[in-house]
Amino acid sequence: MIEYRNLRIALLGAGAVGAQVAALLLEHGDELASRVGAGLELVGVAVRDLDAPRSTEIPRELLTTDARSLILGADIVIELMGGIEPAREYLMLALNSGADVITANKALLATHGPELFEEAEQVGAQLYYEAAVGGAIPIIRPLRDSLAGDRVHRILGIVNGTTNFILDRMDREGDSLEEALAAATELGYAEADPTADIEGFDAAQKAAILASLAFHTTVPLDMVHREGITAITHEQVRSAREAGFVVKLLAVCERVTDPETGVEGVSARVHPALVPQSHPLAAVHGANNAVFLEAEAAGSLMFYGAGAGGIQTASAVLGDVVSAARRHVIGGPGVAESTNADLPILPMSSxxxxxxxxxxxxxxxxxxxxxxxxxxxxxxxxxxxxxxxxxxxxxxxxxxxxxxxxxxxxxxxxxxxxxxxxxxxxxxxxxxxxxxxxxxxxxxxxxxxx
Amino acid sequence: MIEYRNLRIALLGAGAVGAQVAALLLEHGDELASRVGAGLELVGVAVRDLDAPRSTEIPRELLTTDARSLILGADIVIELMGGIEPAREYLMLALNSGADVITANKALLATHGPELFEEAEQVGAQLYYEAAVGGAIPIIRPLRDSLAGDRVHRILGIVNGTTNFILDRMDREGDSLEEALAAATELGYAEADPTADIEGFDAAQKAAILASLAFHTTVPLDMVHREGITAITHEQVRSAREAGFVVKLLAVCERVTDPETGVEGVSARVHPALVPQSHPLAAVHGANNAVFLEAEAAGSLMFYGAGAGGIQTASAVLGDVVSAARRHVIGGPGVAESTNADLPILPMSSxxxxxxxxxxxxxxxxxxxxxxxxxxxxxxxxxxxxxxxxxxxxxxxxxxxxxxxxxxxxxxxxxxxxxxxxxxxxxxxxxxxxxxxxxxxxxxxxxxxx
Missing domain, CATH: 3.30.70.260 (ACT domain)
Known part of the structure; x- marks a missing residue:
């Protein structure tokens, strides 16, 4: 039944997500191959240290420190290293060598997305990034494709699991911020340095990605207003509960009209907000994520699930692998990212x-x-x-x-x-x-x- | 910026959804064109009666009773007539003439899906059907693409808005089944003949579509076990509430292992069920729909929104129009439906x-x-x-x-x-x-x- 040649897959990075992707590719490769109509061959995993401990065993012969050679021989390159460089350079190299690329790197997309998307369009390749926002929750494809015929008015997203876990603990267990953060760290929901999460940097990157996609307009990260949760007190959470609200760290992306100038544009912001207890987002507990969306024709939609975690995020990466592989089999260039609307990005004051x-x-x-x-x-x-x-x-x-x-x-x-x-x-x-x-x-x- | 020729769109049917699709295409055509990179031209709307009253005005010169001629001149054919014939015949004609086709026709897909998908694959066209399940809720693409690298274990879906409205009324207002059905009819949620909804036929069609997609296996409609809500009593709903449950009409699609034979396969069924009040599906009120899904790597996901309604369903159809049009612009054949897993369909007794x-x-x-x-x-x-x-x-x-x-x-x-x-x-x-x-x-x- 399978007539196409094997597709060569290169994996960059073998951290929590990368190790799971490798394991799932090795374990379920045949099942995925039958869905694609071509074999999927993991040809190598680029790491910095061959001997570093990993959450899942990867066959030694797949590991390499030579990312460039690995990239140049691949049909599909999966970047799960994180950080800006050398991830950006490697993805540009992969696109230039004709590979489709898959990344979960929200920091890179939020800062260098336009450069990468343009390169992909130039060479007719495609850049997939379902795992960059909301972990396993399908949100990129719904925005990019399912809602492509509609007009999105507003997105309210709980897009950072760590802060949702902390705020949920404060609300439901009566913890102080410090206690909740300590619990998050102990349970592995928060990193040793939790700054990126609790100061809202992670959520702001995701807001930039969601806003760009939803409004067909490049929204630069530095135009995303950002406030973290470090100033939220136990007392605020308690008062909110009494008044019928919960405190959530929200990414809010919306179409706005500046009330003074009348200019129509879009805005993206991340800050703690009071959400009515009756709102679907109020029921998002623990480290879960959810994206609530209002569109002109579709009305209100919500997507809910695990927002992070190695294996959950690996699910989204593997969905992209199957998409990229199917595209290879049928041929033809990738679909370019649509940023044609080019709406003004309005500041927080609007x-x-x-x-x-x-x-x-x-x-x-x-x-x-x-x-x-x-x-x-x-x-x-x-x-x-x-x-x-x-x-x-x-x-x-x-x-x-x-x-x-x-x-x-x-x-x-x-x-x-x-x-x-x-x-x-x-x-x-x-x-x-x-x-x-x-x-x-x-x-x-x-x-x-x- | 737009260099591609205009794409010719033919619409079959001008009912509640069709009239909205026509209106949105005419109103937002330029905005959609800029997302696609080609003009989108609605070249005609095939109807049975040129003078029938419509929910939204369609320019008289677009209306025609000659569906065949309209189809033969189109790049993209949207079928919103409903019913099996002549919808099936028209879609086959469209595929054979090289058009991509979009349909919201769940009855047709659940009974003649394999024939249509095979035809599409033969001619290199693509069949889109996001609107067939869950109205505006993106569920087809997430299953088909985002979760293509994962293994879906179970789907619990509230996929019929009418019955959810009725059961929700019985639960929250204390209505009898007859009272709730009368309210649904009065509010336009139920049709004059509500059989397809309340006997579970509509939900069973959607279950067949979801199970086929999720398990990469053709699940015929007659293998879907079906029970409606007509035997549900006010007393059952009241007792359920006291015991911490709500009664919901569920479409359940799952991987099962027959406990006696040990045969592994899949099963699809529609019946009323008790759902714990703490489950996310219990919070789906009114005529809303939701699909709750458990996958091996992704864990639990939920998709929620308006499951029906002309304009909401039109949103899903227009998303498919943009996808089909983008594919036309970049060229290449469509992605075939994946039914390679070909798992046994197990009966209800398993x-x-x-x-x-x-x-x-x-x-x-x-x-x-x-x-x-x-x-x-x-x-x-x-x-x-x-x-x-x-x-x-x-x-x-x-x-x-x-x-x-x-x-x-x-x-x-x-x-x-x-x-x-x-x-x-x-x-x-x-x-x-x-x-x-x-x-x-x-x-x-x-x-x-x-």
């Missing part, structure tokens, strides 16, 4: 969203009116105010400047209508300067509401 | 699952032991028994044969471990014949547990 602001205020007559005026002076419309006098002294009072006796304070939780980032920021500064305000405890965006 | 059985039994000593023995005699292992004496006479008592005074009865809810369909059926027959059992009230399969 974004309009809702906010929830928590304040400690002096508990005396006229304070609420004063604060309400302060909001309206800055063009921010208040939707709801909830006031509670805290019975416990630790939260409920603070030394009043210039007085030795603490003045009684109250907590105000203010929900706004949609407001621009700029007017909200001005309001917060004014709140901080007001003598009615003891402390601005929390400012969080609210996403996922109608 | 399926092993868990059950929940509700009995009215005589409330006297020794009855529980008698019933437990009856289960074990038939090789069915009991996991849990819950007994409750119903205080209200209507449910709690029944005339005891041969006695004029009703004997007190009790309700037994019995959960089993995994058992074969055959041994369970034998057990139910034996229960019905036992003098300890007044009535077998309910027998439901339990799905979605570990």
């Amino acid at each position: 974004v309009v969203t809702r906010y929830q602001i928590t304040l400690q205020v002096a508990d005396r007559p006229g304070v609420l009116a004063k604060i309400a005026t302060l909001f309206s002076d800055h063009g921010v419309s208040v939707e709801a105010v909830q006031q509670s006098v805290r019975p416990d002294a630790a939260h409920g009072s603070a030394a009043y400047p210039g007085h030795s006796i603490p003045e009684p304070t109250a907590t105000l939780v203010i929900g706004t209508h949609e407001a621009t980032e700029g007017s909200l920021a001005d309001t917060v500064v004014a709140l901080g300067a007001s003598d009615a305000v003891v402390e601005v405890t929390s400012v969080l965006r609210v996403e996922g509401t109608v | 399926v092993v699952t868990r059950y929940q059985i509700t009995l009215q039994v005589a409330d006297r000593p020794g009855v529980l032991a008698k019933i437990a023995t009856l289960f074990s005699d038939h090789g069915v292992s009991v996991e849990a028994v819950q007994q409750s004496v119903r205080p209200d006479a209507a449910h709690g008592s029944a005339a005891y044969p041969g006695h004029s005074i009703p004997e007190p009865t009790a309700t037994l809810v019995i959960g089993t471990h995994e058992a074969t369909e055959g041994s369970l059926a034998d057990t139910v027959v034996a229960l019905g014949a036992s003098d300890a059992v007044v009535e077998v009230t309910s027998v439901l399969r339990v799905e979605g547990t570990v």
